[in-house]
Amino acid sequence: MHDLMQMRLANPSSQHADGRKARLIVEQARDTILRLCGARTVGMESDQLLFTSGGTEANNLAIFGLTQLQPGAIVVSAIEHPSVLESVTHAASQGRPVHFLPVNQNGVTCLESLESLVGQHHHGAPIALVSIMLANNETGVLQPVQEAAQMCRRSGVLIHTDAVQVLGKVKLDFASLDVDAMTVTAHKIHGPVGIGGLILRHGIQVAPRSFGGFQQLGLRPGTEMPVLAGGFEEAVLSATTDLESRTKAMQGMRDMLQNEIQRLVDGCFVAGELSPRLPHTLSISFPGVERQALQLALDMAGIACSTGSACASGSSQSSHVLEAMHLPQEVIKGGIRFGVSIETTEADVAAAAEQLSLLVPKLRQGRPSRTAK
Numbered sequence: 001m002h003d004l005m006q007m008r009l010a011n012p013s014s015q016h017a018d019g020r021k022a023r024l025i026v027e028q029a030r031d032t033i034l035r036l037c038g039a040r041t042v043g044m045e046s047d048q049l050l051f052t053s054g055g056t057e058a059n060n061l062a063i064f065g066l067t068q069l070q071p072g073a074i075v076v077s078a079i080e081h082p083s084v085l086e087s088v089t090h091a092a093s094q095g096r097p098v099h100f101l102p103v104n105q106n107g108v109t110c111l112e113s114l115e116s117l118v119g120q121h122h123h124g125a126p127i128a129l130v131s132i133m134l135a136n137n138e139t140g141v142l143q144p145v146q147e148a149a150q151m152c153r154r155s156g157v158l159i160h161t162d163a164v165q166v167l168g169k170v171k172l173d174f175a176s177l178d179v180d181a182m183t184v185t186a187h188k189i190h191g192p193v194g195i196g197g198l199i200l201r202h203g204i205q206v207a208p209r210s211f212g213g214f215q216q217l218g219l220r221p222g223t224e225m226p227v228l229a230g231g232f233e234e235a236v237l238s239a240t241t242d243l244e245s246r247t248k249a250m251q252g253m254r255d256m257l258q259n260e261i262q263r264l265v266d267g268c269f270v271a272g273e274l275s276p277r278l279p280h281t282l283s284i285s286f287p288g289v290e291r292q293a294l295q296l297a298l299d300m301a302g303i304a305c306s307t308g309s310a311c312a313s314g315s316s317q318s319s320h321v322l323e324a325m326h327l328p329q330e331v332i333k334g335g336i337r338f339g340v341s342i343e344t345t346e347a348d349v350a351a352a353a354e355q356l357s358l359l360v361p362k363l364r365q366g367r368p369s370r371t372a373k
Helices: 002-006 017-036 055-067 082-093 111-122 145-155 226-240 243-264 291-300 320-324 329-333 346-364
Strands: 048-052 073-077 098-101 127-131 158-162 181-185 196-200 281-285 335-339
Touching (some): 048 055, 055 082, 055 158, 055 181, 098 111, 291 335, 320 329
Parallel strands (some): 073 098
Antiparallel strands (some): 048 196
């Protein structure tokens, strides 16, 4: 990105030589990202990538853009990211029927409800869109999106998946998933904040949410950003190169963290532990501890964690994901989330587990905590 910035790139929509140079960077990035996400990039049936400002905008564009021209209900899982849940809440306030699919105690979306709704679609109760995330952002639990897509395909229902958490963690294959639209973003794979994208299957129509330009076929207008696009491309290249060993390394660190915490701290609970999970996410609860007090104490000790979606963690609301899993209130109240990455070390893991071993007992007793030196 630094190298691209030194080029003082022109507007990619300009027709002159400098504009064409910038356009080439944007289009090369678009092609690379599509290819490495398993989308089609050659032939008359190529898939499409609309660059957005990130995952939230891409999810909004999917929810509203795919349903504007379609009558009927929106169906989402109860554990979606706030950018999906708040979008469908707004759609409901405008009169659009919305159905929420339940999840089981292991954090997996129950597709029996979807099968019933899709069956009703055949008999005149139309569904405009189904949206089920590919993996949950709090628990890391993988969701049955491919199976849901098969149900939708048989009934001619559009389906979108939020794959923000999955890119660069396990293999992501848009074509195999057989969905109509998929959200990705750069900052989850050490790329720049401020760029994401919505991948659309060939022939899928989306109505724009913003207006005032012809860029990206007018579907997401605004001057494209070659530096951010180039950064996104580089991040995807890096994150998908030797993916198997990266996945193994992250899972090793996550499992080590989980095992160390369980060894040092009594009475903790791992959400989604019995389900297939992403390699980097650990949702762990300490019943008897107030999650925000624990987060603050860990932060003061130099350990970063979250208490739900990072986009919603400024609020004091408990995790809607753990609520949807029908876990005991004490588990929900004491739940925090750790994320490891390819850069996480054994020393990081040991430090986090040690701090928890000191802090949790003190917080359970209600005494002010002191961090270890």
